[in-house]
Amino acid sequence: MSGPGFPPLFQGMATAGAAPFAVACSEARKGCDAGxxxxDxxxxxxxxxxxxxxxxxxxxALVMLPICGIGFQNALGALAPPEVSVHLEWGGGxxxxxxxxxxLEIAASTDDAEEEPDWLVIGLTLSLWSDGTDSGSTPDVTTLMDEGCNEVDAVDLLEAxxxxxxxxxxxxxxxxxxxxHDEWTGLAxxxxxxxxxxxxxxxxxxxxENFGMLLRSNDQTAIIPITRTLTEVP
Structure with a gap:
């Protein structure tokens, strides 16, 4: 069986159970091509x-986090039933x-906002099917199956x-x-x-304008820079 198909300049690598985010960061450190x-x-x-x-x-470059979020929303929006809504949290949720x-999670070769990174990795983790536990005990957590997306094929979603x-x-x-900025704001x-x-x-x-998070407290607005979304390189 052939693997997923991607646009030109993108190359797929199945990780056979290993964490794709960690594998991608490892390959990036070795100097793999972008794309x-x-x-898994x-x-x-x-x-x-x-x-x-x-x-x-x-x-x-960290605009890649909201871009990948928008890309996911557009992809699932095209494949899921029309009543399914998708929204994005600032930190990647x-x-x-x-x-x-x-x-989504993000890592890069540097955490210096002024430095051009050698590489940057965006990871995606998505719950597809319920493990059979009582979803009533965790009403704020769901799966695609629980939201009526039974017909959405995971490989099709990955490609999209x-x-x-x-x-x-x-x-x-x-x-x-x-x-x-405009598209992401509508999905926030x-x-x-x-x-x-x-x-x-x-x-x-x-x-x-730089995708910093604006939080208002005690009549003051704090800006949380998007660099705070970076995770430690696995």
């Missing part, structure tokens, strides 16, 4: 990661019909994620950050709610 897509698909979970080689400083269904992400990368490259989860990220909390107002 590597690592993946089981009945319960879709895990994948994409290696990028951005030619801009890290602070600008993915919400399906309001409940947590997965997340990469395709739609590429569309938005090209749009960012051609038009700048504004269309990405929790606007107007009290949210916490690390030690910071407040009313989530949205993001600034």
């Amino acid at each position: 590597l897509v690592t993946y 698909v089981t009945l319960e979970t879709l895990r994948a990661a994409i290696v990028f080689a951005p030619e801009v400083p890290l602070g600008a 993915i919400r399906v019909n309001g409940a947590s269904c997965g997340a 994620w990469v395709r739609h992400t590429l569309v938005w990368i090209n749009r960012w490259d051609d038009e700048g950050v504004k269309p990405v 989860h929790g606007k107007g709610d009290t949210l916490a990220f690390g030690c910071d909390s407040g009313t989530f107002l949205g993001v600034d």
